[in-house]
Amino acid sequence: MDRIGIAGGVPLKGEIAVTGAKNAALKLMVAALLSDKPLTLENMPDVADVAALKQVLEVLGATVSDDPRRTGRMTLHVPEITSTTAPYDLVRKMRASVLVFGPLLARSGVAKVSLPGGCAIGTRPVDLHIMGLEALGARIDLEDGYLLGEVPGRLKGADITFPMISVGATEHVMMAATLAQGMTVLRQAAQEPEIADLAICLNAMGADIEGAGTATIRINGVESLHGASHHVIPDRIETGTYAMAAAATDGEIELLNTSTEFLGDAVQALEAAGVGIQPSNRGITACRANGRLLAVDITTTPYPGFATDLQAQFMSLMATAEGESHIHENIFENRFMHVPELMRMGADIQVHGGSAIVRGVESLHGAPVMATDLRASVSLVLAGLAAEGETIVNRVYHLDRGYERLVDKLASCGARIERLAG
Numbered sequence: 001m002d003r004i005g006i007a008g009g010v011p012l013k014g015e016i017a018v019t020g021a022k023n024a025a026l027k028l029m030v031a032a033l034l035s036d037k038p039l040t041l042e043n044m045p046d047v048a049d050v051a052a053l054k055q056v057l058e059v060l061g062a063t064v065s066d067d068p069r070r071t072g073r074m075t076l077h078v079p080e081i082t083s084t085t086a087p088y089d090l091v092r093k094m095r096a097s098v099l100v101f102g103p104l105l106a107r108s109g110v111a112k113v114s115l116p117g118g119c120a121i122g123t124r125p126v127d128l129h130i131m132g133l134e135a136l137g138a139r140i141d142l143e144d145g146y147l148l149g150e151v152p153g154r155l156k157g158a159d160i161t162f163p164m165i166s167v168g169a170t171e172h173v174m175m176a177a178t179l180a181q182g183m184t185v186l187r188q189a190a191q192e193p194e195i196a197d198l199a200i201c202l203n204a205m206g207a208d209i210e211g212a213g214t215a216t217i218r219i220n221g222v223e224s225l226h227g228a229s230h231h232v233i234p235d236r237i238e239t240g241t242y243a244m245a246a247a248a249t250d251g252e253i254e255l256l257n258t259s260t261e262f263l264g265d266a267v268q269a270l271e272a273a274g275v276g277i278q279p280s281n282r283g284i285t286a287c288r289a290n291g292r293l294l295a296v297d298i299t300t301t302p303y304p305g306f307a308t309d310l311q312a313q314f315m316s317l318m319a320t321a322e323g324e325s326h327i328h329e330n331i332f333e334n335r336f337m338h339v340p341e342l343m344r345m346g347a348d349i350q351v352h353g354g355s356a357i358v359r360g361v362e363s364l365h366g367a368p369v370m371a372t373d374l375r376a377s378v379s380l381v382l383a384g385l386a387a388e389g390e391t392i393v394n395r396v397y398h399l400d401r402g403y404e405r406l407v408d409k410l411a412s413c414g415a416r417i418e419r420l421a422g
């Protein structure tokens with residue numbers, strides 16, 4: 001298994017092109033199942049999760065254009081659904097593949113999709129997805145780890161109030177409802193920018209959706225969707241991660257093709273901590289505003305609150321900030337796996353349930369570390385970049401899932417970082 005070696009302590013200076021948002025790209029790919037005409041997506045990230053979902057869609061009948069020149073363009077075409085089964089071996093590699101279930105039901109009337117199972121950051125059930133699709137008239141059973149669904153006739157619009165906010169369930173039911181008969185209203189919907197981006201794409205395909213990006217979404221079902229071309233929004237998590245890399249190393253990075261628009265409360269938290277973020281002609285620049293970073297308390301909440309996907313990176317930043325930072329994780333129950341690893345590098349952190357107290361130390365020192373999820377892994381890379389000495393980050397495949405050419409991008413800003421095979 002590949003590892004990443006980092007010799008820390010170099011202020012990062014340069015520019016990094018931010019890719020399209022992974023969490024938007026995956027749902028946009030699934031949307032191609034809703035039409036028999038091609039969907040072209042621009043600004044696609046070249047990450048392992050996209051490759052894994054491509055395999056799932058190909059099994060279901062999609063032709064997905066390869067992009068040998070890595071231009072970020074992908075065309076997906078599903079003239080007919082050739083299989084309505086998404087098998088365990090493919091779904092388990094990428095949890096978001098479960099989102100093919102609703103579109104398959106909407107287009108074919110039947111679907112069999114493996115349950116994705118839990119993951120390192122929590123149990124992550126799909127009960128809200130099932131509840132929403134059942135409200136649209138699907139009959140759903142669970143058999144041998146598979147969701148089995150069928151729709152007598154066509155899906156029917158419904159008024160659905162989610163009992164808790166879920167990004168995936170909102171997207172899943174919104175996609176299915178585009179082809180339902182009549183009006184669907186989703187209340188207490190998630191408001192993440194990736195949901196609004198998905199709705200823009202679906203509307204370009206002929207759907208009739210209003211309110212995506214707010215807590216109430218109205219979807220007027222249509223008979224069919226057509227082809228479209230869509231540009232994926234910038235990855236706000238990649239943006240925040242590299243902004244923190246600049247601040248953690250006391251460098252300055254210009255982040256291209258992005259903005260602070262989608263960062264939500266993370267912008268205020270970063271600025272309060274002493275991260276300088278300025279708009280530039282081509283995106284934004286990020287640096288340390290003045291002197292040592294300051295401790296700031298954060299609580300992760302649904303958008304526009306502080307994103308759970310930036311929590312690990314922020315904790316890494318707080319590890320050397322002046323003062324005591326309280327970090328509350330409200331979205332996932334087990335999202336502090338980076339803590340023992342950061343402590344191996346000299347961080348002073350105490351965890352009590354879903355809260356962590358980080359007492360800033362003067363500096364971290366390099367160490368061999370390992371993480372069990374995507375964002376935890378990148379928080380260790382940030383710590384390694386800022387630390388004195390050498391850090392080896394094991395299990396690089398987690399990073400490959402969601403960060404395009406991470407090592408190259410950081411190296412281009414002067415980081416002494418390399419991928420080690422084996």
Ligand code: UD1
Pocket residue numbers: 023024026096122123124125126127128129130164165166167168169190308309331332333
């Ligand atoms: C998406 C993002 C992930 C991000 C998360 C929260 C993708 C591919 N992933 O994940 O990076 O961290 O949003 O911003 O876009 N829940 C239930 N029942 C359900 C669904 C969810 O109890 O049916 C719970 C989850 O276990 C979790 C919480 O709701 O505790 C939020 O999960 P959700 O918003 O659904 O996250 P994902 O869509 O899985």
